[in-house]
Amino acid sequence: MTSERTETSARVLAQREGSGSHENGNGGTPPVIDAAFARWLADRAGQVLLQVRDEVGYADGKALKTAGDRAAHDLLRAELARWRPADAVLSEEDDHARVAWQDGEPSTVRPERLGASRVWIVDPLDGTREFSEEGRTDWAVHVALWSAESSTPSRLVAGAVAMPAQHRTLATDQPPAYPPLPPDGRPIRIAASRTRPPAFVTALAGDIGAELVPMGSAGVKIAAVICGDADAYVHAGGQYEWDSAAPVAVALATGLHASRIDGSALKYNEADPKLPDLVVCRKDLAPRLLAALQRHLPSE
Ligand SMILES: Nc1ncnc2c1ncn2[C@@H]1O[C@H](COP(=O)(O)O)[C@@H](OP(=O)(O)O)[C@H]1O
Ligand SMILES: [Mg+2]
Numbered sequence: 565m566t567s568e569r570t571e572t573s574a575r576v577l578a579q580r581e582g583s584g585s586h587e588n589g590n591g592g593t594p595p596v597i598d599a600a601f602a603r604w605l606a607d608r609a610g611q612v613l614l615q616v617r618d619e620v621g622y623a624d625g626k627a628l629k630t631a632g633d634r635a636a637h638d639l640l641r642a643e644l645a646r647w648r649p650a651d652a653v654l655s656e657e658d659d660h661a662r663v664a665w666q667d668g669e670p671s672t673v674r675p676e677r678l679g680a681s682r683v684w685i686v687d688p689l690d691g692t693r694e695f696s697e698e699g700r701t702d703w704a705v706h707v708a709l710w711s712a713e714s715s716t717p718s719r720l721v722a723g724a725v726a727m728p729a730q731h732r733t734l735a736t737d738q739p740p741a742y743p744p745l746p747p748d749g750r751p752i753r754i755a756a757s758r759t760r761p762p763a764f765v766t767a768l769a770g771d772i773g774a775e776l777v778p779m780g781s782a783g784v785k786i787a788a789v790i791c792g793d794a795d796a797y798v799h800a801g802g803q804y805e806w807d808s809a810a811p812v813a814v815a816l817a818t819g820l821h822a823s824r825i826d827g828s829a830l831k832y833n834e835a836d837p838k839l840p841d842l843v844v845c846r847k848d849l850a851p852r853l854l855a856a857l858q859r860h861l862p863s864e
Contacts, residue, residue, distance in 0.1 A: 594647050599737035602707040602724035602810070605643055606735070609636040609688060609705040610728030613695065625696040632695050633657050636688030636705060644684055651709075652680035654837065656687045656806045681712040683833045687806035691781025693759060701729035702758075704783035706810035710833045716816070717829035723813025725783040734787055739817035743792030743846060751775045752849065755785040755794040762800035762841075764860040772856050786811035786844050790818050796845035796853055800825055800861075805837045812844065821850035825857045 595601050612635050620628045637657035644653050654677050677683045684707065689695055691703030709722040724735035734740055746752075751773055756765050758778035769776050777794050779785055782803065788794040790811075809832050812822045822830055825841045832839075845853055 594643070597737065598709050599722040599724070599735060601647065602709060602722045603726075603733055603735035603737055605640060606705045606707040606724040606726035606810070607728075607733055608643065609639050609707075610726035610733070612636055612639050613689060613703075613705065614728050617695070622696065622698040628696045629689075629692045632689050633692060637686075640684075640686050640688055640705075640707065644686075648682075648684065651682040651684055652677035654683055654685045654806065654833065656804065677833060678835060680833075683710045684708070685710055685806050685809040685832060687783070687810070690783045690807060694780030700780065701727070702780040702784040703727070703729065704781045704787070704811075706783050706806060708809035708813050708832070710809070718812060718816065718822075718832055720809060720813035720816065720832060723810040723817070725787055725811045725814055727784055727787060730784075732787075734790060734811075734814045736813055736817040739814065739819075740790050742819050743790065745846075745848070746792075746795060752795045753777050753793075755779055755788050755797045757785075757799060760801065762798065764800070764862060765798055768798065768856055768860045771860065772852065782807045783811045786815050786822075789820065789844050789846075790815055795849055796843060798825065798843050798853075798857070800841035802838070802840050803842070805832050805834070805839045808839060808842055812842070815844050819847070821845050821847050823850075823854075825854075825861065827854045 594604050613632050616632045616635050620631045622628060637655055640655065641653065644651065687706035689703065690706050694700040695703040705726040707724045708720055710719050711721045712719065714721050722736050724733060726733040754769055754774045755777045758780055765776065782799065785797040789797050812830055815822045822842065822844045824830060825843050830839065830842060843853060843857065
């Protein structure tokens with residue numbers, strides 16, 4: 565089914581609901597256009613996560629993480645089932661999400677999403693650790709749409725990253741402006757995981773005279789690059805498609821470079837959802853950063 569046809573069926577569905585809009589009594593009116601729908605959905609899940617933080621509190625971090633993951637996942641699942649019933653979903657919180665591929669071997673169960681023409685790739689709560697720490701704002705909700713009919717390597721056709729504790733959402737319905745070049749002489753700033761930075765990233769930064777900026781959440785780090793608060797995000801050593809799909813969709817829509825650290829294309833809705841490394845940066849910086857990465861990558 566094409567995006568256009570699915571949006572048309574969403575419109576029909578809305579008319580059947582009686583009002584010609586998607587009034588659902590709780591979250592307002594879901595937009596029909598996929599990219600705006602992604603933003604709406606990420607924002608709704610973000611509001612739920614803020615409520616969970618208020619209600620559960622920070623005394624038991626594990627309980628807060630579990631409650632947040634579950635509440636945001638349930639909301640995304642329910643709204644996708646209601647408003648995009650023909651589409652498949654790949655969510656971090658689905659029990660089978662990682663089971664499709666175990667110990668390097670494909671499982672015998674072929675997930676439905678592999679035959680689907682449209683797949684929502686969602687991370688209900690990215691930066692779960694930071695979500696459970698009082699005062700931290702570096703956590704996000706990711707909603708991306710993959711389409712088999714897209715001609716781009718990533719096949720991401722829509723994406724939204726809500727950062728509720730920062731009161732902002734970036735999405736492909738209104739791609740942010742390309743970030744400005746940094747002033748001459750300012751060191752390059754590389755955003756990296758605050759808890760699991762790649763082993764080689766310190767040497768990489770030294771090589772190109774860059775500063776490391778530690779923060780939580782892949783979505784927040786890519787948002788920092790999009791907004792010019794960092795010049796690059798480098799990650800390696802492990803991640804899944806849902807950790808990067810939505811922010812990469814926004815980065816690509818903004819015109820930034822996003823690839824694997826060896827320069828190859830990021831691909832989504834693969835049989836194995838592991839997508840262990842990536843680099844996102846301004847286009848002018850990409851050749852220099854990829855060359856430096858080649859010098860610092862651990863040999864296989
Ligand atoms: N080595 C690794 N293996 C698997 N996932 C990793 C990883 N390093 C980071 N991630 C995931 O990438 C996201 C961003 O990580 P970080 O905040 O450290 O930069 C987190 O997602 P979740 O919070 O959704 O689990 C985290 O679990
Ligand atoms: Mg994540």
